[in-house]
Amino acid sequence: MKVALITGASKGIGKAVAEGLAADGFSLALTARSKDRLEELKQELLDNSKSTGCNIKVETYDLDIRDNSAVEAMVNDVVEKFGRIDLLFNNAGIFHGGTLDVSYEEFCEMLDINLKSAFLVLKLVVPVMRKQKQGTVINLSSRSGVIAKPRSGGYAASKFGLVGLSEAVYRDAIEDGVKVTALCPGWVDTDMAVMSGLPSEDMIQTIDILETVRWLHRLSPSACVNQVLIDSIRQVV
Numbered sequence: 001m002k003v004a005l006i007t008g009a010s011k012g013i014g015k016a017v018a019e020g021l022a023a024d025g026f027s028l029a030l031t032a033r034s035k036d037r038l039e040e041l042k043q044e045l046l047d048n049s050k051s052t053g054c055n056i057k058v059e060t061y062d063l064d065i066r067d068n069s070a071v072e073a074m075v076n077d078v079v080e081k082f083g084r085i086d087l088l089f090n091n092a093g094i095f096h097g098g099t100l101d102v103s104y105e106e107f108c109e110m111l112d113i114n115l116k117s118a119f120l121v122l123k124l125v126v127p128v129m130r131k132q133k134q135g136t137v138i139n140l141s142s143r144s145g146v147i148a149k150p151r152s153g154g155y156a157a158s159k160f161g162l163v164g165l166s167e168a169v170y171r172d173a174i175e176d177g178v179k180v181t182a183l184c185p186g187w188v189d190t191d192m193a194v195m196s197g198l199p200s201e202d203m204i205q206t207i208d209i210l211e212t213v214r215w216l217h218r219l220s221p222s223a224c225v226n227q228v229l230i231d232s233i234r235q236v237v
Contacts, residue, residue, distance in 0.1 A: 001057075003082045005029045005075075007065055007121060008092030010037035012190035013140065016206035017089050017213055022049060024214070026087070027057040029078040035062035057082070065092045065117040075124040084132055087217055088125050090118045090139040095192055099153030107154040114158035115165070122169055130176040136217045137178065139166045140209075143186040146229055159184075163227065170226045181216050181225050185209060186232040202234045 004021050008014040010032035018028055022045040032038050038060040049056045059081060063070040078085060094113045096106035118139055129135025144152055145159030166182035173180060187193045189203040196203070212228060219225070 001082070001084075002026045002086045003029065003078075003084055004087040004089065005031075005078055005085050005121075005125065006089045006091060007031045007117075010034045010041060012192065013188060013206055013209050014089070014091045015041060017091070017210050018045065019048075020207075020210040020214065021087070022056055022058070023052070023054075025054050025056060027082060029059045029061065029074075029082065029085075031061045031063055031065065031074060031092070033062060033064060035060075038062055065121075066112050068120060071117070071120050072124060075121070075128075079128055085125055085128050085135065086132075087136045087213075088121065088129075088138065089213060090121055090137065092117060093140065093142075095152075095155050095195075097151055097155075097195065099151060102154040107157075110154055110158040111161070114155070115161040118162055119165060122165070126169060126173055126178060126180075129178040130173060133177040135178040137166075137169070137173075137180040138213055138216060139180070139182050141166070141182045141184045143184050143229060143231065145182070146184050146227075167226060170224070174224055177221065179216070179219075179224050182227045183209070183212060183216075183230075184227065185230040187234075188232075198232070198234055202232060204230055204232045 004026045006014050006018050009018050009030035042058045042060050045058050061074045141162045142159040144156045145163040148156035163182045170180040185204050187196045187203045189200050189205050
């Protein structure tokens with residue numbers, strides 16, 4: 001049984017990855033703040049698995065990813081119920097526009113959710129994978145974590161931090177068979193990207209993120225990728 005833990009799983013990129021991995025036969029541990037959305041997704045995944053004859057398990061955890069004790073209890077419960085974690089998609093994130101004009105409270109909220117909470121999940125999950133001598137970690141950063149954009153400096157700071165953290169954990173954990181990748185897409189066609197003003201067809205699609213996750217997990221044990229940058233077409237031209 002392959003097991004994936006996905007944070008921020010109830011909508012957008014997290015939901016798309018959950019649906020794709022379930023179709024691949026992964027059992028899933030899903031976290032988000034919305035209990036209702038998580039339960040709807042769980043039922044959808046279980047119904048689909050039955051129709052395809054794929055027997056998976058799905059556990060949901062409605063929590064605030066900033067709540068250290070809740071996150072620790074969640075990871076402990078996942079390990080107790082599933083026995084392992086093969087893939088971590090560290091996806092929970094938030095965006096507030098602005099650089100020096102972003103409020104201090106909004107800046108701190110992005111650091112708390114985009115960086116500090118990701119650190120906590122890594123701190124809890126990577127030792128499980130190191131003990132297994134196997135695991136794939138994908139931290140969803142952003143193109144803004146590599147190339148900062150104007151009017152989004154606070155967000156860029158949190159995502160640059162996540163790229164740096166990913167790089168360090170990549171170096172630390174690879175000797176134990178744990179691969180860590182910072183995935184850095186441009187505008188992805190989700191609710192968060194509405195502010196971009198781009199038409200849907202000019203944005204990265206959630207299926208592109210899913211296929212990247214699949215590719216990273218399916219690489220041979222000797223192949224390691226520490227960062228993937230995906231541009232949307234408008235950011236190239």
